[in-house]
Amino acid sequence: MSAVRSNLTSAQERQLCSLFGHVKLSLLFKGSVHGFNAGAFHAKCDIQGPTVVVAYNKTGFIFGGYVSKDYNQANQHIADDRAFLYSFKSDDSKQTPHRFTPRNTAQAFTNGTVGPNFGGLVFLHGNSTAVASSPGNFYNFEVNEMHGGDLVTTECEVYRVEDLGGLLEKPCRSIMWESEKRKELMDFVKSYKPIMNQVRQARVLLIGPIGAGKSSFFNSINSVFRGHVTSQAISGSAGTSLTTQFRTYQVKACRDGKLLPIVMCDTMGLEETSGAGLDLEDITTILRGHMMDRYQFNPTVPLQPDSPGYRKNPTLGDMIHCVVYVLDTCKVKLMSPKLLEKLAAIRRKVNLIGVPQLVLMTKVDEACQLVQQDLKEVYRSQYIERKLEEVALHLGIPRSCIVPIKNYCQELELDPNTDILLLSAVQQMLRFADNYFDDICLGEDHEEK
Structure with a gap:
């Protein structure tokens, strides 16, 4: 199933956002996809914080309402002094949207089992595309x-409204953005050597939901060292994983240069449903070095010891030395409980084997307009700061193990600031791999004693 897309044009989204300030809209519910009924609305939108309803009709109006409180079907009138209704014409990009505040903020909306109920406007009325309209009931407005x-909508959408905040007075992390830093990081990666003599390259396993940017991350690192944007690993947007094989990717220092001391291992994307996406049992097989390059994943049956593609006697160099979770910054709060449970189960498996773990937060530029305007503000963005906290909370990983990055996705030329973030992430992976080797050395010393 393809990704659910907004009906709002960029201009219309800017008009709508002008009612709030510096915010980000995340699509939660779409009637034509999820169903024009109250049950589907509540399944997607309950306990999601501030939301805005966006309805469209054939007359060319875009209209709806905003609430800053949760929907939870409590069957009560809700007080909300930040709630309002709004409207503007879809074909007038310069129009300032009309804004209507409640007559009594103690009755801003009704938190019931029906569709979004603002008193004056009730969406998904009768579990249909209809809107019930009663001017003067909670809100005064002209029809x-x-x-x-x-009063018949062609579409009804609901978005989470996230306040992006501004910039921190001081960055939460110090980072140098000069060209010298980029060269320093590249030299670090090129000259890295695992402390274990029997290992030539650190192996890093990339794990993450569909579309988070695992394959794009490898392509981006490859681009940095090739000197131009490349696309060796299959990447893009789809409803199912574009990666169907276990792939081990090596990076050259330049087109004709030597191989770098890091191997990136790509996997199928994680899916919340059982029998789809990367199988949890395959994780252990990969970590222990049993899975060979180009093994074709079977989501319903994990790799067996007697199957083709199974390495019976892996060496330390075949094993995984660092696990990296790749998460879309824009979708951190949208991850389902089932997906979070699957990530937690993987974390437990990795912990038992003793492999260090790192998190990459991708698409930071799409998540925050301030970062999109200037990538160097990534560690000053209040919004990115909050996302770091959310990821740490959801995955139980220290913030020091979380690195925000931007992949090359639509660019044709390299950008020094993008490179610095990407290379900083690789540096952390190699440092974490050293931690893995240190533990092995300590274990060997203990056994000798």
Whole structure:
């Protein structure tokens, strides 16, 4: 199933966001996809914090309402002094949206089992595309300004409204953005040598949900060292994993240069449903070095010892030395409980084997407009700071193990600041791999004693 997309154009989204300030909209519910009924709405939108309803009709109106409180079907009138209704025409990008505040903030909306109920407007009325309109009930508005009398919607969407905040007075992490830093990081990666003589390259396993950017991360690192944007690993947007094989990717210092001392291992994307995406049993097989390059994943049956593609006697160099979880910054709060449970189960397996773990937060530029305008603000963004906290909380990983990055996705030329973030992430992976080797050395010393 393809990704659910917003009906809002970029101009319309800017008009809507002008009612809030510096915010990010995340699509939670779409009637044409999830169903024009109250049950589907509540399944997607309950306990999601501030939300805005966006309805469209054939007359060309975009209208709806905002609430800053949770929907939870409590069957009560909710006080919300930040709630409002709004409306604007879809074909007028310069129009300032009309904004209507509640007559009494103690009755801003009704938190019931029906669709979004603002008193004056009730969406998904009768579990259909209809809107019930009652000017003067909770809100005063003119029908011609609100919806033009057209009460049948062509689409109804609900978005989470996240306040992006501004910039921190001081960055939460210090980082140098000069060209010298980029060269220093590249030299570090090129000259790295595992402390174990029998290991030539550190092996890093990339794990993450579909579309988070695992394959794009390898392509981006490859691009940095090739000197131009490349696309060796299959990447893109799809409803199912584009990676169907276990792949071990090596990076050259330049087109004709020597191989770098790091191997990136790509896997199928994680999916919340059982029998789909990367199988949990395959994780252990990969960590212990049994899975060979180009093994074709079977989501319903994990790799067996007697199957083709199974390495019976792996060496230390075949094993995984660092696990990296790749998460889309824009979707951290949208991860389902089932997906979080699967990530927690993987974390437990990795912990038992004793492999260090790191998190990459991708698409930081898409997540925060301030970072999109200037990538160097990534550690000053209040929004990215909050996302670091959320990831640490959801995965139970220290913030020091979480690194925000931007992959090369649509660019044709390299950017020094993007390179510095990417190379900093690789540096951390190699340092974590050293921690793995240190533990092995300590264990060997203990056995000798």
